[in-house]
Amino acid sequence: MSTAVVSRTAGRRWWWFLWGLLALLALATAAVFVPPYLVGGTTVPGLDRTTPGYYTSLVIHAVPAGIALVTGPWQFVPKLRARCPRLHRVTGRVYLISVVAASLAAVYSSAVTKSGFALQAAFFVLIVAWLYTAAKAYTAIRRREIQMHRIWMIRNYTLTFAAVTLRLYQLPLLALMNSVTWLEYREVYTTSAWLSLVGNVLVAEYFIVHRFLRRPRPSE
Numbered sequence: 001m002s003t004a005v006v007s008r009t010a011g012r013r014w015w016w017f018l019w020g021l022l023a024l025l026a027l028a029t030a031a032v033f034v035p036p037y038l039v040g041g042t043t044v045p046g047l048d049r050t051t052p053g054y055y056t057s058l059v060i061h062a063v064p065a066g067i068a069l070v071t072g073p074w075q076f077v078p079k080l081r082a083r084c085p086r087l088h089r090v091t092g093r094v095y096l097i098s099v100v101a102a103s104l105a106a107v108y109s110s111a112v113t114k115s116g117f118a119l120q121a122a123f124f125v126l127i128v129a130w131l132y133t134a135a136k137a138y139t140a141i142r143r144r145e146i147q148m149h150r151i152w153m154i155r156n157y158t159l160t161f162a163a164v165t166l167r168l169y170q171l172p173l174l175a176l177m178n179s180v181t182w183l184e185y186r187e188v189y190t191t192s193a194w195l196s197l198v199g200n201v202l203v204a205e206y207f208i209v210h211r212f213l214r215r216p217r218p219s220e
Contacts, residue, residue, distance in 0.1 A: 022161070023073040029164045034066035045185055051112050061105035064098035065163060071095045072157040092141075099134045099160065103127050115186050122193040129201075130159045151208055158204035159197075166196040 036042055037059045048054055071091050074080060081088045110123035137152035169192035177183045 019073060019076065025164045025168075026069045026073055026161065029167060030066035030069045033163075033167070034062050037062045048114050051114070054109055054112050057105050057109040061102050061109060064105070065102035065160070068095050068098040068102060068160050069163055071098070072160055075153060075157070096134050096138055099130060099156065103130050103134075116190065119186075119190040119193055122190065122197055126159060126162060126193075126197055130156065133159065147212060151212055154208060155201075155204050158200045162193075162196040162200050165200055166192045169195045169199075 033043055042055075042058070047058075072095055075088065075092055075095060106123060106127050110120055110127065113120060113123075133152050133156035137149055137156055140146075140149035140152055170188055173183075173188040173192060174185075177185070177188065
C-alpha cells in the first residue's frame with residue numbers, strides 16, 4: 001500500500017473521529033441544556049427572572065438553537081449530501097431557519113441582560129456574525145457556488161457550536177471559583193463567551209485555509 005493511500009485512509013479516520021466527537025458534543029449539549037427551558041427551568045445559576053420578557057426570549061432562543069446545533073453536523077457528511085441531496089436541502093433549510101430564529105430571539109435577551117456590557121458585546125458580535133454567515137451561505141448556494149457555500153456553512157456552524165465550547169470553557173473556570181474568592185459566575189460566563197467566540201472562529205479559519213484555500217506546492 002502506497003504512502004499516499006495510507007495518508008488518505010488515516011485522514012478519513014481522523015475526520016470521522018472529529019466529526020463524531022463534534023456531533024456527540026452537540027447532541028449532549030442540546031439534550032442537557034434545552035429541555036429545562038421547556039418546563040420553566042434553567043441550568044444557569046441565579047438567572048434573572050424579574051426583567052420582563054427576558055426568560056421568554058431565552059426559551060424562544062434555546063429551542064431553535066438546539067435544533068441548529070443537532071442538525072448542523074449532518075450537513076457536512078459528503079456521502080449523505082451525495083446520496084440524499086433532497087434531505088440535505090431540507091435539513092439545510094431547517095438549520096438556516098433555526099439560526100435566524102435563534103439569533104432574533106437572542107437580540108432581546110442580549111440587550112436586557114444584567115450580566116454587563118462585556119457579555120452583551122460578545123453576544124451581539126456573535127448574533128451579527130451568525131446572521132451574516134447564514135446569509136452568505138444561503139446566497140452562495142442560490143448562485144450554485146458550492147465551495148463558497150461550504151466555507152460559509154463551516155463559519156456559521158462554528159458560531160452555532162459556540163454554545164458547546166462556551167460550556168466547556170466554563171468547567172475549569174468554575175473549578176477555579178472554589179479557590180479564587182473574588183471570581184464570580186458572571187466573570188466566568190463572560191470570559192467563556194469571548195473564548196468560545198474567538199477560539200471557534202480561529203479554528204474555523206485555520207481549517208478553511210488548509211482544506212479549501214491552500215494551494216498545493218509543485219512537489220505535492
